Amino acid sequence: MDSDRLEQTLVLIKPDALKNSVTGFILSQLSEFHTGSRFAAAKIVNVNRLLAEEHYAEHRGKAFYEALLDYIMGKVHYPQDRWKRRVIAIVYLGPDVLKTVRTMAGPTNPHKAREERPGCIRALGTVVPILDAQGKHIDDRMDNLVHASANHEDAEREIKLWFIPHDIPPLMRAYPTETCDTHYYYKQGRLYETYEPSSVFLLGPGDVVWKSDLDILRSYRSDNPAPSGLNKVVAKYLINRFPED
Ligand code: CDP
């Protein structure tokens, strides 16, 4: 498969889209008929904190960061019904798909989207003021219904963050994989190669893994139990394993 046909993007249908029942509208906008592109993978995800933090790592420390994490974890739109907190994560594939989907989504700010690009998906979104403890307006939370990767580099990082190779049909995978030859377990920020009581099993021999993930796991040494980048590997293996608080 040539690299143009393999261009991929991560699309997230965010909790506000699910709550407002515009899922069908968004999916139909993404159809092959409208975009010339194809679905390569999809799943319903109860977003864990680690995944939210890794996905929005570039925004850490900004005034809207905590509100953004609550939003993507579904806490804003489903404060009581924890079981409804979810996003639909999609790998979408086709020529020029990154640009096509960003254009279809529209500007980040829904007010701007309505003014500048009526008809785009984010024109249906909402802007909510964020106040500090004294009630002063410090930023805005932008509930804008969809996420779409900004460029190739982000797409690769994000697709590997949300999906394991087995979620994607082999001929639609764009990134190198490798077969794991070791057992890996995780517990409270630490990695183990043998079972530790209350640890979570991540991977075992024979599992097909993103090569870049395996490189991180292989840098594990028992005297330095948390290889750097561990969270971005672990986050996806924790998807839908435990209910999030
Ligand atoms: O999603 P996009 O790449 O267009 O925008 P971003 O600047 O990377 O921000 C990521 C997400 O953070 C946005 O889609 C908004 O949902 C949210 N955001 C926010 O809530 N308040 C802001 N002032 C900026 C962004």
Ligand code: MG
């Ligand atoms: Mg962005």
